[in-house]
Amino acid sequence: MILKSQVEWALHCCAILAGLPEGRYLSTKALAEFHGLPKEYLSKALQSLSQAKLVESTLGPSGGYRLARPTAEITFLDVVEAVEGKERTFACSNIRANNPCRPEGYCEAGPCAVARVMWDADEAWRAKLRSVSLAALVQTLEQEIPTTLWQSSFQWVLKRAG
Amino acid sequence: MILKSQVEWALHCCAILAGLPEGRYLSTKALAEFHGLPKEYLSKALQSLSQAKLVESTLGPSGGYRLARPTAEITFLDVVEAVEGKERTFACSNIRANNPCRPEGYCEAGPCAVARVMWDADEAWRAKLRSVSLAALVQTLEQEIPTTLWQSSFQWVLKRAG
């Protein structure tokens, strides 16, 4: 089990969009070039973000994406779920129903203990992702990335932002 | 991203093995029949458990598997990692290295903030799985499953255990 690479892409794109000045848009093309990613396929990830209402888009030249909400109000979980979906990572196929000793017509009340533990763990994962916002991410990145690289990156980006 | 179904299978099989009397073995065939699963493929999951030293096996008629450790010393995480592997669920492809503004020969010190958050969440998931033992699972199941079904199930199993 491994998350799709689109998750990493989407998170990095959101980090860039989070640093964009108010009202500016950044195109798929620019985001793809900046990260060295296939434009057409990255576009699908961005469309997922758009459908999840995390970003807004506009058409035409100088079109592209911008965040739809303040960075403090978008979490890692929002992005991950936009790309991966909201389904739990443990799917129960109800194999206990195949128990040969199971009485005719007997129907289990709810999810069994196995599923509940797996779902609790899934929720712990999500809770952690929910606890980190894009604002927090940008703050950390700003501290860690060398100032010159940070600035030249945003110069590069701004030159292409509509 | 979804866990393979072998995880569910392995957990249920461990739950059965956990209820087996000291020194008895249960075969793949019996476990597959009990859960209504494809024997050959379930066998692969059990082999994973065996390689992870969670279960011991013996050959010949009346052969099969038994737990290699006390139920209190086997956790959900042990079983999940035996089947799914120990790799983290977020794989970093280091796309920041593609940044066009990145200086020649510049090399990032360590994993970036994005990866660290994802890995923290992964660890939260594992911590939760680590916190539940097979002993705890069996205790819960024993409380929840109707006594008659519980007993007839283990009668069924014991008749086939070597």
Add this chain to the structure above:
DNA sequence: TAGAATACGGATAATAAATATCCTTATTGC
């Protein structure tokens, strides 16, 4: 007003992973 750049969605192809089956070998109990 024409043209270029864009997001969006549908279709489809390529690749990788999960699921499943088959077969051979070595070991064990009877």
Add this chain to the structure above:
DNA sequence: GCAATAAGGATATTTATTATCCGTATTCTA
């Protein structure tokens, strides 16, 4: 010696991921 078993290799089959291509509607710009 025979039957049942775990183990592991080989190989299909099916599904998910990754990727590309194209048509349409929209928006900006010149």
